[in-house]
Amino acid sequence: MACGGGGGVPTLSWYINPDDGGQAKLAAACSKASGGRYRISTSVLPQDATQQREQLIRRLAAKDSGIDIMSLDPVFVAEAANAGFLRPFPGEQAKQFTDGVFPAAVENSTWDGRLYAAPFWAGTQLLWYRKSVAKKAGVDPAAPGFTWDQMIDAAVRTGTTVGVQGNKYEGYMVWINALVESAGGQIIGAAQKGDDAAIEIGSPAGKQAATIVSKLARSKAASPSLSTDDEERVRFLLNGSRGGFMVNWGYVWRAEKGDAESGVIPKTIPSDLGWARYPRVSAGQPSKPPFGGIELGIGAYGKHKDTLAVDAVKCLTSTPNMKRYMIDSGNPAARAVVYDDPEIKKEFPMAGLIRDSVNAAAPRPITPYYGDVSGAVQSRWHPPASVNPATTPGRSATFIRQVLHDQALL
Numbered sequence: 001m002a003c004g005g006g007g008g009v010p011t012l013s014w015y016i017n018p019d020d021g022g023q024a025k026l027a028a029a030c031s032k033a034s035g036g037r038y039r040i041s042t043s044v045l046p047q048d049a050t051q052q053r054e055q056l057i058r059r060l061a062a063k064d065s066g067i068d069i070m071s072l073d074p075v076f077v078a079e080a081a082n083a084g085f086l087r088p089f090p091g092e093q094a095k096q097f098t099d100g101v102f103p104a105a106v107e108n109s110t111w112d113g114r115l116y117a118a119p120f121w122a123g124t125q126l127l128w129y130r131k132s133v134a135k136k137a138g139v140d141p142a143a144p145g146f147t148w149d150q151m152i153d154a155a156v157r158t159g160t161t162v163g164v165q166g167n168k169y170e171g172y173m174v175w176i177n178a179l180v181e182s183a184g185g186q187i188i189g190a191a192q193k194g195d196d197a198a199i200e201i202g203s204p205a206g207k208q209a210a211t212i213v214s215k216l217a218r219s220k221a222a223s224p225s226l227s228t229d230d231e232e233r234v235r236f237l238l239n240g241s242r243g244g245f246m247v248n249w250g251y252v253w254r255a256e257k258g259d260a261e262s263g264v265i266p267k268t269i270p271s272d273l274g275w276a277r278y279p280r281v282s283a284g285q286p287s288k289p290p291f292g293g294i295e296l297g298i299g300a301y302g303k304h305k306d307t308l309a310v311d312a313v314k315c316l317t318s319t320p321n322m323k324r325y326m327i328d329s330g331n332p333a334a335r336a337v338v339y340d341d342p343e344i345k346k347e348f349p350m351a352g353l354i355r356d357s358v359n360a361a362a363p364r365p366i367t368p369y370y371g372d373v374s375g376a377v378q379s380r381w382h383p384p385a386s387v388n389p390a391t392t393p394g395r396s397a398t399f400i401r402q403v404l405h406d407q408a409l410l
Contacts, residue, residue, distance in 0.1 A: 061083070072295050075370045079370060102122050117296060120334060121332055126289075129275075145280060155221035159242065163247070164234065172378055188367065199401050210381075256269060256270050277353060290364075294331075323341055336359070
């Protein structure tokens with residue numbers, strides 16, 4: 001029996017982020033494919049990425065040998081790797097996990113020149129919009145050079161909204177970072193210096209980002225609940241009577257189709273749904289969409305860390321299984337070749353756009369102190385309506401430095 005728990009078959013524990021069952025299906029498939037060499041059992045982590053990190057870091061800090069494989073948000077790989085909690089993939093082993101993988105996914109899985117996690121799926125945000133609203137506003141969001149200013153102005157003209165993740169959580173940091181990167185800057189530089197990294201959010205790019213946040217938050221295009229909006233709240237907003245534009249992850253297409261089929265939203269909405277690349281900050285400068293996804297790390301203290309766990313991760317992140325997971329869950333694959341598959345193109349008509357967007361995506365700061373950096377930014381930029389382009393970027397730069405040097409608490 002390949003999948004059975006008895007007969008002395010070693011069981012590998014895989015801690016997964018919540019999804020619709022796609023990872024559990026892969027665990028069963030790879031257990032069967034192992035021919036009885038191992039069985040993978042899954043344990044679901046909390047919904048919130050920060051809570052996922054807290055649960056894993058606590059157990060890894062205690063040298064828990066019960067964590068064989070873990071699904072990691074990309075921003076926490078550097079922290080776990082720097083602390084010695086992850087088993088690195090050397091040389092040829094690393095190559096099999098990075099061949100054909102999007103650059104941002106490899107970058108986010110690497111720390112201090114070594115690969116510490118295997119890219120599994122690679123998410124990015126698109127601009128989603130109601131085609132009828134764009135037509136009424138006289139704009140083409142898919143046209144080269146489409147900017148945040150144009151989008152906000154179009155929403156104001158049509159009495160509709162621009163949905164963004166404005167709650168005080170990681171989704172807000174995703175938005176801020178994408179704006180700063182799209183303006184040609186970065187929140188921190190020289191991240192390898194740890195707490196001595198260069199704090200750059202106070203740059204002109206940071207001020208451009210703050211200008212957009214402030215403009216939207218103070219406009220009639222803002223959601224009434226902007227300061228508490230998350231991914232699902234803005235999707236609900238887009239489907240409502242004032243729905244116009246929204247930035248959100250690739251899962252939206254599958255979710256919208258499913259809701260229409262089950263009668264949760266009108267069946268006419270998916271046919272009115274358009275998509276385009278993430279808006280630009282400046283018309284002449286291509287945007288750098290957000291990067292997200294999941295990387296698979298192997299715990300440094302597991303009994304099978306150098307043998308069965310490596311084999312299991314190889315199976316889970318194989319190209320066929322990335323395709324299977326994308327079809328099952330709607331989460332985009334980390335290898336570009338998957339997007340050329342006819343079945344993927346049929347299921348996801350925006351597959352080419354997702355591929356190109358992930359290729360152009362900019363990661364959030366890759367630093368072992370990411371939690372501190374993100375928390376510091378959120379605390380000084382929230383609520384969105386309080387953002388002042390003249391002062392907020394500089395104040396947040398100062399606060400990040402103080403937090404990193406233990407001179408201030410989050």
